Amino acid sequence: MTHGILIYAHNTRAVDYALMAVISAGLAKKHLSMPVSLVTDDSTISWMKQSQTFDIANTVFENIITVDRPVTDNQRRLNDGETSSTVPFINVNRDSAWSLTPYDRTLLIDSDFLIFSDVLNKYWHTDCDLLIGESINDINSQDRMKYLDRHISDTGVKLYWATTIMFTKNQNTRLFFDTVNHVKENYRHYADVFRFDHRQFRNDIAFSVSKHILDGYVESNLGTLPPILSALDRDILYSVDNRRLTFLIDHKLDNNYCAASISGVDIHIMNKQSIIRNQQQLLELI
């Protein structure tokens, strides 16, 4: 059985997802010792060539899989510390991972998830076809996590985090990814049924609803990856010094910052621009 990691990257005018994918892939490859493949589109590849990241990408990725650039008017509010802007967000083709992955068992990660440990290597051989991030652990404290960080809506089901997903390519997981696609295609309907906000498509919600449906409309403790240590997009990755990452944490979400640092643990950095600002130091780590 072949094992490998898959990352999606579709650049927008605001965020260089391809560069983030290169960093994320390089770190994942280094710490998990697994091959990594990229799913991207022609325009993103053109930018990679223009911005000199394509050569690095060719050394980091085992495969670069080109797909049509998804058409979406999805937008999101993205913070960068104290500032914020509304930016386009291309995330609507994650359900194609089942058919695109070149591996028998795949770890699907977001491009803003940086791996600094081998913790996820423990899950390659578990007797579970599909595993998904159980929750997020705030880098500061769980006090900043609100109800809607744990549930898809006020009365809805538990929110899982599609930042990390591991699956074996078989008929069970095909059904799962088909269900994700079905939820995506009928997002307004499921928003009515599950009472979530339909205005922005979220993979986390589509995956959570699909898991809930296929688990028989009950909560299940089965099929979860460890909680995802996360720095919010209001936090700032301040510096990268060897393997130590130092953040400025907006610990009360009131624009008053304190410092925190981590070393040797996997981290989901929601502030994409601060990854980009530290690209040089992060690329030196891969």
Added chain:
Amino acid sequence: MNFGYLLIVSHSDTVDYLQLAYGLALSIKNTQKPGYDKVALVIDDKEKVEQLKSPWVFDHIISWDEQTFWNGRSWMDQLSPFEHTVCLDVDMLFTRDYSHWIDYFVENCDLYVANKVYTYRGDVATNRNYRKTFDANQLPDLYSMWTFFRKDATITKDFFDLGRYIIQYPVEFTNIFLTAYKPKIMGTDEAFALAAQILDIADDIAYPLEFPRVVHMKPLLQNWPWPADTWSDHVGFYLNKHGRLKIGNYQQNDIVHYVEKNKIDRELIHILEEIAWKR
């Protein structure tokens, strides 16, 4: 084994408790294995039962009108025709076979009272808004809506004798034992908890177990991020023709204590009757 469920109802001008008990008895017949599906009804007007389409769901009908409501339920040990009994609130529905729970209690217990409840999502309910008397007075957290007892056990007699006495003299017991926070009404939950505390048997009759699992639909217990007056304003209640119950997006597999009495209407009763008739 002589085991059965005991339901106690009395006349009310506002709620048809017999209909609720009928719905519960139908759901018991529809889900429990033979030998675990016996139901005894205690009622103050026996003739009303004859008006039901399927009065046979009640294996025993006991006419009794000496007490009403909580006062009546505190007599459960003397009213039950069974050797082993689970006395239930009537605003509940069974959703699957729970006979394995009964096997455990018959084997291991003389008396056991439910001591935690769950949300419709399957989480343990943590809100303490309805339990101020219990917390302030450090009472054991008993929920009398699911009470198991062996009829001829000494502990059963001691416990219910004292529980009845507490309900009979609520002011006196409140003024002596519940001074930290006085309950508005001395219900069976409070009376049983106080009886367990006075007899020092809380650890014997309410030790931690993963069952019985009862979903308690009091709105503030649902671990929602805001207070709610009625849960049905926020999530739906769906019983399909196979008797499978969903609340919101959650399939219910535990005993559901639905609280809102209007949930048991003619349509729902008809679904339960059809399933019972086809069994």
